[in-house]
Amino acid sequence: MKKILVVDDEEKIRRLYSNLLETEGFKVFETSNPIDANEILKRENIDLVLLDIRMPEVDGGILYETMQLFHKQTKVVVTSVYSLSEQKQVISGAASYHDKSEGNEILLTKIREVLKDGKA
Amino acid sequence: MKFNSIKFKIFVLYIGIISACLISYRSISYIKLRHSLIKDSDEKLLAEAKQISNTIQYYLKAIGSDEQSFNFAVRRVILFEGEHPRQDKIKELEFQWIMQASKFDLDKDYVSFTDPQGAPIVHSGNLTGDLLNRFIKEALAHKGKIILQSLDLKQDNLNLRIISIPFSYNASQNYTIQVGTSIEPSIIILKQQLRYNVIIIPLIILIAILGAWLIFRQIFSPVMEIARAAKNISLENLSARVKIEHADEEMKYLADAFNAMIKRLEEHFRYITQFSAYVSHELKTPLAIIKGEAELALKKEREPKEYKRVILVTLEETERMLRNVSDLLLLAKLEYHTEVIKFEKLDLAELLNEIYERTKLLAIQKDIKIDYKLSEEQIRVNGNKLHLRRVFLNLVDNAIKFTPQKGKISISAKMEDGEVAIIVSDTGIGIAEENLPMLFKEFFKDEIEEEAETIHGLGLHIVQHILKIHHGNITVKSEVNKGSTFIVTLPLL
Numbered sequence: 193m194k195k196i197l198v199v200d201d202e203e204k205i206r207r208l209y210s211n212l213l214e215t216e217g218f219k220v221f222e223t224s225n226p227i228d229a230n231e232i233l234k235r236e237n238i239d240l241v242l243l244d245i246r247m248p249e250v251d252g253g254i255l256y257e258t259m260q261l262f263h264k265q266t267k268v269v270v271t272s273v274y275s276l277s278e279q280k281q282v283i284s285g286a287a288s289y290h291d292k293s294e295g296n297e298i299l300l301t302k303i304r305e306v307l308k309d310g311k312a
Numbered sequence: 313m314k315f316n317s318i319k320f321k322i323f324v325l326y327i328g329i330i331s332a333c334l335i336s337y338r339s340i341s342y343i344k345l346r347h348s349l350i351k352d353s354d355e356k357l358l359a360e361a362k363q364i365s366n367t368i369q370y371y372l373k374a375i376g377s378d379e380q381s382f383n384f385a386v387r388r389v390i391l392f393e394g395e396h397p398r399q400d401k402i403k404e405l406e407f408q409w410i411m412q413a414s415k416f417d418l419d420k421d422y423v424s425f426t427d428p429q430g431a432p433i434v435h436s437g438n439l440t441g442d443l444l445n446r447f448i449k450e451a452l453a454h455k456g457k458i459i460l461q462s463l464d465l466k467q468d469n470l471n472l473r474i475i476s477i478p479f480s481y482n483a484s485q486n487y488t489i490q491v492g493t494s495i496e497p498s499i500i501i502l503k504q505q506l507r508y509n510v511i512i513i514p515l516i517i518l519i520a521i522l523g524a525w526l527i528f529r530q531i532f533s534p535v536m537e538i539a540r541a542a543k544n545i546s547l548e549n550l551s552a553r554v555k556i557e558h559a560d561e562e563m564k565y566l567a568d569a570f571n572a573m574i575k576r577l578e579e580h581f582r583y584i585t586q587f588s589a590y591v592s593h594e595l596k597t598p599l600a601i602i603k604g605e606a607e608l609a610l611k612k613e614r615e616p617k618e619y620k621r622v623i624l625v626t627l628e629e630t631e632r633m634l635r636n637v638s639d640l641l642l643l644a645k646l647e648y649h650t651e652v653i654k655f656e657k658l659d660l661a662e663l664l665n666e667i668y669e670r671t672k673l674l675a676i677q678k679d680i681k682i683d684y685k686l687s688e689e690q691i692r693v694n695g696n697k698l699h700l701r702r703v704f705l706n707l708v709d710n711a712i713k714f715t716p717q718k719g720k721i722s723i724s725a726k727m728e729d730g731e732v733a734i735i736v737s738d739t740g741i742g743i744a745e746e747n748l749p750m751l752f753k754e755f756f757k758d759e760i761e762e763e764a765e766t767i768h769g770l771g772l773h774i775v776q777h778i779l780k781i782h783h784g785n786i787t788v789k790s791e792v793n794k795g796s797t798f799i800v801t802l803p804l805l
């Protein structure tokens with residue numbers, strides 16, 4: 193079973209994604225702060241991270257940098273309410289990007305592609 | 313050069329004035345010159361004619377005034393010809409006359425002596441044909457008065473000035489002495505002046521035009537600079553500024569004002585951009601949640617409990633959006649349309665009492681003690697009741713929210729120096745020191761708690777704004793896990 197870590201400020205988003213992904217057969221971990229995220233990444237063998245970037249403060253960016261250093265094999269799907277092009281300007285080089293307003297099915301598709309091919 | 317431009321108008325005015333001054337000055341000079349040349353010439357003629365007249369009279373006195381003597385005198389004075397028996401009597405006179413005549417240049421002039429009927433008795437050798445006739449005509453016309461006339465004979469290339477004066481002989485008889493002199497030299501001088509003017513005047517005007525062009529370039533180049541910078545300014549490119557070296561005072565003033573305006577625009581645009589980003593995030597996130605939950609719920613059959621949960625989430629997020637929208641509208645109003653907010657004289661004590669009553673109910677649920685003390689029974693201020701209520705509700709609600717069970721909050725008001733200070737403090741979780749400076753900044757979001765959304769983000773920023781337009785202020789002191797104290801000041805009526 194693939195393990196997914198959801199990092200997001202919004203509790204309701206975390207709950208939604210947890211429900212969604214567990215129904216699809218993933219093991220889900222969730223947290224709102226980068227420090228806990230780091231702990232979870234160390235403890236568990238996380239396959240994919242759903243990382244929310246809050247613009248304009250870009251907290252997610254720091255965690256992303258850390259992951260590039262220490263957990264390069266873990267794939268990252270950047271999530272945000274901003275458009276894909278705007279997200280790519282903030283963090284480039286992630287496995288995939290998701291605009292939350294596009295809905296669940298597209299998210300699931302992207303997650304599956306990333307887990308399979310490494311990129312979506 | 314456009315006809316509607318300042319340049320054109322100033323140019324026309326400037327060249328017009330210069331031309332008008334130049335032309336009128338040169339014309340007046342020319343006219344005066346001509347006048348004085350003619351006057352000179354006329355005075356000479358008059359002196360000459362008079363002298364001829366006087367000399368003839370002297371001769372007659374010396375040799376007698378019989379007809380023979382008369383004819384001799386006239387001939388002798390004018391032509392230096394003739395003989396007379398008593399000629400030795402006028403030796404002295406002749407000598408004087410010859411001296412005077414040479415001073416007059418008599419041989420160059422045209423002299424004529426006519427009888428009362430107009431017949432010429434004596435005339436100088438150069439007076440012939442048509443010219444002579446003209447002389448005679450004038451002589452007849454003068455009728456015993458001194459007359460000066462100009463005579464322009466183009467065919468003989470002559471320009472004469474003629475004087476006719478009466479000469480009396482035999483008491484009642486009116487003979488005429490006429491002297492004509494060429495004013496050719498004067499005419500040459502005048503022609504020269506004219507030629508000179510015709511060259512100089514356009515030349516000066518040309519130089520003036522050149523000068524104007526150069527000066528205009530220097531004066532108006534800052535204006536063109538500013539126009540060019542203005543054209544280049546757009547939302548993406550607000551960094552344009554006008555740089556002017558060696559500017560005139562007025563242009564520097566204009567350039568500075570322009571640059572200041574751009575700076576203000578830059579700030580406003582930056583604010584708007586931040587504002588938009590904040591709005592889009594704060595509205596899109598609830599929408600993403602609602603959409604996600606709805607999609608998930610509809611994927612397959614769910615328990616009623618689950619549907620209820622999803623509907624509840626939808627409701628919560630919708631209310632969150634509504635709050636955000638009305639907050640943002642209020643913020644916009646505070647920023648740009650403060651005149652819309654109505655002020656009235658109100659009693660702050662009454663307002664605070666209201667809030668205290670309301671808060672008591674909330675506090676009981678968490679077993680929190682409220683310490684409520686106002687220094688006066690009446691606190692009169694000028695303000696908007698609705699907005700001020702929001703401010704204090706906001707502060708007091710937060711105090712309760714962030715204070716744990718069995719904690720304590722205190723609300724007090726104190727008057728001092730024309731101001732009232734309202735202090736709301738709690739024994740709650742407090743605010744981290746590094747977050748304090750950001751607390752009132754717009755669009756700031758604290759990550760501590762979810763409920764933080766209601767005080768941070770727009771909340772405290774709006775509070776500060778409301779107080780600002782009331783000419784008041786808000787400050788905060790806080791320590792983590794000890795509590796926070798908010799102090800609001802307002803001017804008293």
